Amino acid sequence: MDDQSVYSASKDTVGASDPLPAAVAATGPIAEPRTQPTNQEVSERIAHQDSSPQHSHHHLSAPLAPVRVAGGRLRDDVRAATIVWRRELIRFFRNRLRIFTSLAQPILFLFVLGTGLSSMVSASFAKGHSIDFRTFMFPGVVGMTVLFTAIFSAVSIVWDREFGFLREMLVAPVRRGALVAGKCLGGATVATLQAFIMLALAGLVHVPYSPVLMLTLVGETALTAFLLTAVGIVMAARISQVESFQVVMQFVVLPMFFLSGALFPLQGLPTWLASLTKIDPVSYAVDPMRRAVFEHVSAPAVLAHRFAAPMTWNGWVLPVGLELGLVAALGLVMLAFAVVQFSRQD
Amino acid sequence: MSEDGSIAIEVDDLHKSYGELEAVKGVSFEVRAGETFGFLGPNGAGKSTTISMLCTLIRPTSGKALVAGYDVVADQAEVRKRIGLVFQDTTLDDYLTAEENLRFHAELYGVPRADVNARLQVVMEMVGLWDRRSGLVRTFSGGMKRRLEIARGLLHSPRVLFLDEPTVGLDPQTRSHIWAYINQLRKSESITMFLTTHYMDEAEHCDRIAIIDDGKIVVMDTPEALKASVGKDRVEIRTDDTAAAIASLQERFGLQATVSEGAVTFYVARGEEFVPQLFANFDQPILSVAIFRPSLDDVFMTYTGRTIRDAEASLTERNASRPWMRAQRGRR
Numbered sequence: 057m058d059d060q061s062v063y064s065a066s067k068d069t070v071g072a073s074d075p076l077p078a079a080v081a082a083t084g085p086i087a088e089p090r091t092q093p094t095n096q097e098v099s100e101r102i103a104h105q106d107s108s109p110q111h112s113h114h115h116l117s118a119p120l121a122p123v124r125v126a127g128g129r130l131r132d133d134v135r136a137a138t139i140v141w142r143r144e145l146i147r148f149f150r151n152r153l154r155i156f157t158s159l160a161q162p163i164l165f166l167f168v169l170g171t172g173l174s175s176m177v178s179a180s181f182a183k184g185h186s187i188d189f190r191t192f193m194f195p196g197v198v199g200m201t202v203l204f205t206a207i208f209s210a211v212s213i214v215w216d217r218e219f220g221f222l223r224e225m226l227v228a229p230v231r232r233g234a235l236v237a238g239k240c241l242g243g244a245t246v247a248t249l250q251a252f253i254m255l256a257l258a259g260l261v262h263v264p265y266s267p268v269l270m271l272t273l274v275g276e277t278a279l280t281a282f283l284l285t286a287v288g289i290v291m292a293a294r295i296s297q298v299e300s301f302q303v304v305m306q307f308v309v310l311p312m313f314f315l316s317g318a319l320f321p322l323q324g325l326p327t328w329l330a331s332l333t334k335i336d337p338v339s340y341a342v343d344p345m346r347r348a349v350f351e352h353v354s355a356p357a358v359l360a361h362r363f364a365a366p367m368t369w370n371g372w373v374l375p376v377g378l379e380l381g382l383v384a385a386l387g388l389v390m391l392a393f394a395v396v397q398f399s400r401q402d
Numbered sequence: 403m404s405e406d407g408s409i410a411i412e413v414d415d416l417h418k419s420y421g422e423l424e425a426v427k428g429v430s431f432e433v434r435a436g437e438t439f440g441f442l443g444p445n446g447a448g449k450s451t452t453i454s455m456l457c458t459l460i461r462p463t464s465g466k467a468l469v470a471g472y473d474v475v476a477d478q479a480e481v482r483k484r485i486g487l488v489f490q491d492t493t494l495d496d497y498l499t500a501e502e503n504l505r506f507h508a509e510l511y512g513v514p515r516a517d518v519n520a521r522l523q524v525v526m527e528m529v530g531l532w533d534r535r536s537g538l539v540r541t542f543s544g545g546m547k548r549r550l551e552i553a554r555g556l557l558h559s560p561r562v563l564f565l566d567e568p569t570v571g572l573d574p575q576t577r578s579h580i581w582a583y584i585n586q587l588r589k590s591e592s593i594t595m596f597l598t599t600h601y602m603d604e605a606e607h608c609d610r611i612a613i614i615d616d617g618k619i620v621v622m623d624t625p626e627a628l629k630a631s632v633g634k635d636r637v638e639i640r641t642d643d644t645a646a647a648i649a650s651l652q653e654r655f656g657l658q659a660t661v662s663e664g665a666v667t668f669y670v671a672r673g674e675e676f677v678p679q680l681f682a683n684f685d686q687p688i689l690s691v692a693i694f695r696p697s698l699d700d701v702f703m704t705y706t707g708r709t710i711r712d713a714e715a716s717l718t719e720r721n722a723s724r725p726w727m728r729a730q731r732g733r734r
């Protein structure tokens with residue numbers, strides 16, 4: 057084929073002020089209102105524009121050179137996913153207020169609710185056996201930060217749809233999978249970054265800054281963020297209106313948070329609640345974090361047993377590796393599901 | 403490659419239904435490469451739905467369409483590589499700068515890295531936004547956003563540029579400014595343009611237009627040919643005695659005249675030749691005469707039996723009973 061032929065344009069320089077061809081004979085008034093301004097009006101208009109297009113004339117005289125565009129190669133998809141990911145980061149760092157406000161809730165939980173409950177909880181134990189309840193809550197609150205940030209990032213797709221930007225992405229010559237993957241990794245990165253700020257507060261609630269612990273927590277946080285962003289994207293594919301976001305918060309996100317054992321130990325629960333915690337994917341994300349924290353604090357055995365009781369299935373203690381594997385697998389399933397949903401066409 | 407360079411868009415009996423509602427009821431047309439082709443129609447005529455099918459965003463219920471030689475259903479990826487789009491409602495990210503929006507587009511369309519900077523500057527200068535490149539789009543006026551979208555649509559050198567109501571919602575000054583850019587583009591890029599509008603005066607800019615009403619193409623030709631096809635000029639005269647004037651026009655010239663806005667109005671072929679006869683043979687003083695060449699309004703009237711404004715009013719009523727239809731618009 058010859059790309060060139062299409063672009064072998066005339067070299068005419070066309071002024072921005074070209075008048076309309078006089079459409080009407082001079083015999084009578086003109087039926088169409090002359091909305092097209094005269095040359096002079098146009099030049100005045102242009103002069104008033106904050107950015108003058110006048111210097112554009114010489115560019116227009118030379119037609120744009122054709123460029124090769126994306127062609128369904130893996131490299132193009134990676135490039136597309138990368139820019140979608142970068143957009144999430146740009147938007148995250150540009151909106152400092154959001155970074156700050158999304159810290160308010162976890163901080164209230166950790167330092168207000170946590171401190172309040174701490175005095176009550178320690179009173180219920182014999183002297184000498186004490187633990188800062190906030191230490192217990194810490195992994196849960198980190199999980200909560202990840203949960204809300206990840207869902208919020210993913211559900212921004214609904215806003216993109218509302219404000220049209222989604223269409224700009226959907227019509228691009230790249231696989232939908234690349235777009236969804238970029239969005240998912242972007243949301244996960246943002247949620248992990250937000251969780252960093254919470255992890256920095258570890259020392260205030262007697263969680264040691266041990267490098268091993270911190271690295272473990274960061275890794276687990278990132279995996280959790282990936283799962284939750286994927287869940288959020290699946291939901292976003294279903295939500296057609298921004299107003300429905302409240303429904304999702306009330307009926308999906310808050311239950312996921314409360315049932316995860318982020319705020320209470322998994323042990324000694326009534327059966328109905330115990331079963332619900334077991335079907336909440338967030339439980340399998342918070343539990344490994346809590347186990348990691350308790351490995352690094354010196355809590356009396358009786359308390360550690362009571363508070364850091366691990367997730368069990370029918371009495372069998374799940375290995376941390378299996379829990380993380382479940383989180384990763386579910387994340388991939390959700391991601392695949394999201395790709396399918398965004399590849400559909402009406 | 404399958405394209406032969408002469409036909410850019412080929413559409414054959416394209417249909418689109420949303421449940422009960424048939425939004426596009428079988429349209430067929432061809433657009434030659436380099437041509438500017440316009441869809442003129444009232445709100446709800448099916449213009450955006452047709453564009454969405456041509457740019458692979460929605461799947462036709464039936465029918466066939468080729469864009470740049472590729473089928474919009476079977477070869478979606480090939481079509482997407484070759485088209486640029488300016489949607490009816492803005493599709494910019496308000497929280498990014500103008501430049502970031504364009505860079506996003508360049509990455510998504512795989513514009514070679516070495517070309518991105520130069521191209522970015524060319525298209526932004528073309529629409530006069532180069533100086534504002536680091537401004538957040540949120541701070542841009544409607545006209546600036548539109549220009550930025552046009553620049554973005556051109557960034558990857560599409561073969562076919564779709565413009566869905568490029569000037570809707572803009573003031574007349576900005577509209578004519580946008581049109582100045584579009585007209586420059588036509589001449590400098592020899593790009594094929596498919597645009598929609600419901601402004602009659604804008605349809606005049608097209609090489610050919612199709613009048614679309616209620617999901618069907620009513621008539622299709624050059625604006626001049628369409629106006630010529632109406633044949634008659636509209637003549638308005640003012641006299642002291644309107645009733646007598648109407649009677650006398652009927653009696654002496656066999657013309658059916660009506661009163662509109664105080665003027666006696668009638669249609670006659672070659673109005674400028676008729677008027678001297680009128681003065682010679684009329685029995686009462688004529689205060690003023692005005693001759694109007696047929697406008698696209700008259701064309702629309704002739705082919706659909708109503709004015710475009712009437713068509714929009716009746717649609718508003720129809721949609722008032724189906725509020726969710728409007729609420730659905732702009733999704734996806």
Ligand SMILES: Nc1ncnc2c1ncn2[C@@H]1O[C@H](COP(=O)(O)OP(=O)(O)OP(=O)(O)O)[C@@H](O)[C@H]1O
Binds near residue numbers: 420425447490727730
């Ligand atoms: N997603 C949808 N679901 C249901 N009906 C739809 C959908 N999109 C469009 N329609 C209906 O299809 C018809 C044609 O709509 P379309 O948007 O193509 O009109 P249009 O010619 O672009 O009008 P306008 O000038 O207002 O943009 C309308 O009656 C509209 O309500």
Ligand SMILES: [Mg+2]
Binds near residue numbers: 449450451490566567
């Ligand atoms: Mg439309």
